[in-house]
Amino acid sequence: MGSASASAGDSPPPSSPDAAQNNIQHFFVLHKASEKSTSGGKARKRLDLCPTKLKEGDEGCLRMEAFQLAWSGIESSIKDVLRNMNAQVFNPIHSWVCDSFGAMKPIAPIPSPLGTFPIVTHATSCAQLFTALLLTGNMEFVDVFSTFQELGLRLKSHGCYVANLSSLDFSPKNGIAGCLSSLLRQFFMRSFDAGDISLLASWYSQHGNYGSPVVVIINDMERCSSPVLSDFILMLSHFNNGSCNNVGCPKNISFNVLKKLCLCMFTLGSPAERMDAVVEAALVRCCSGFAMGHKVAMFLRNYFFNQDGTLASFIRALKIASVQHFSSEPLSFILGRLLVKEGSKVLAPQAEFLYLMSDERRNTV
Helix, strand or coil: CHHHHHHHHHCCCCCCHHHHHHHHHHHHHHHHHHHHHHHHHHHHHHHHCCHHHHHHHHHHHHHHHHHHHHHHHHHHHHHHHHHHHHHHHHHHHHHHHHHHHHHHCCCCCCCCCCCCCCCCCCHHHHHCEEEEEEECCCCCHHHHHHHHHHHHHHHHHCCCEEEEEEHHHHCCCCHHHHHHHHHHHHHHCCCCCCCCHHHHHHHHHHCCHHHCCEEEEEECHHHCCHHHHHHHHHHHHHHCCCCCCCCCCCCCCCHHHHCCEEEEEEECCCHHHHHHHHHHHHHHCCCCCCCCCHHHHHHHHHHHHHCCCCHHHHHHHHHHHHHHHHHHCCCHHHHHHHHHHCCCCCHHHHHHHHHHHHHHHHHHC
16 A cells, blocks of 8 residues: 555556647547558558559440441431332322412412312312322331431422321310311411311411421321321311321221222332341442341341341341440450541551451451
8 A cells, every 4th residue: 555655656647748748649549550550541542543454444435436436327328228128109299289389379379268179270179189098017115206307308398298107196185176277387386276177278378378288197097096196187177288108007087088088099009128228228339338247137037037027126136246346356355446547448447457356356366
């Protein structure tokens, strides 16, 4: 007890310089430990930014860039081919529109918007609507929609007044007023609560528009409501504006309504013909800097015929094959630089050289 108290009495008070130094020493050690952990973290960050991983990331970016450049060329070629094929049908349709309108073209200004118009030269023309049946075959809905949008733009560029309607405009819920409101909205660029055909008659007669034909394109007609579509045809037949309908077969229209139609038939290229044209443009001509082998082309063709037989599915399969090519071939990422720097005349030999080099490298590994 005594020695303990003596030693306690001999120890310096907490406020002495030695105690303060000891306290500083403890904090100094803790501070050094925190510096070590911080320096270790910085070292780990430097390891994450090693040159090897940067090169791998650059190669992935180059592969993606090469794919985007090559696929943009393929896609552009496909669009050009399909546009040329559509023109082979759109041009005769435009000629048919002009000839049909010439048979019913007004010979004088229309005196009243309430009468039958245009003023026609033949009674048979007044009694019937000139109607085109455009058969699409086994085309997907997206392809059909874009095709008839392009048809409408083509006719507009030649001075026609065009309205594009769909089966949704001919629903039993909306009735004849719904499709008529949609028709007027496309010509007047504003909404109508209740459609009135006299508005279209007034617009066509009073504003000097009777010198050009009015074309109504009905997409996906087989899904339209039969009563609504029949009423729409009878209404147009009364005013005799003329119409152009896209139908597969007018089975859902009564015979009395069919007598109001003067029919003419057009047919788009079959899916097989369109696919052959796409294969020739995208694969045979080698327009995008690389060529696919015979096995790949046969796989795509079999996929086309064994699946749904639509062009959209074939293009999707072609895009997947292109992605696989650029992700697996060792030297495919170089093609992006060649597409940018070199002209199209020397792309095919360079691409073939790269293809042979990649095959040789794969065989030697």
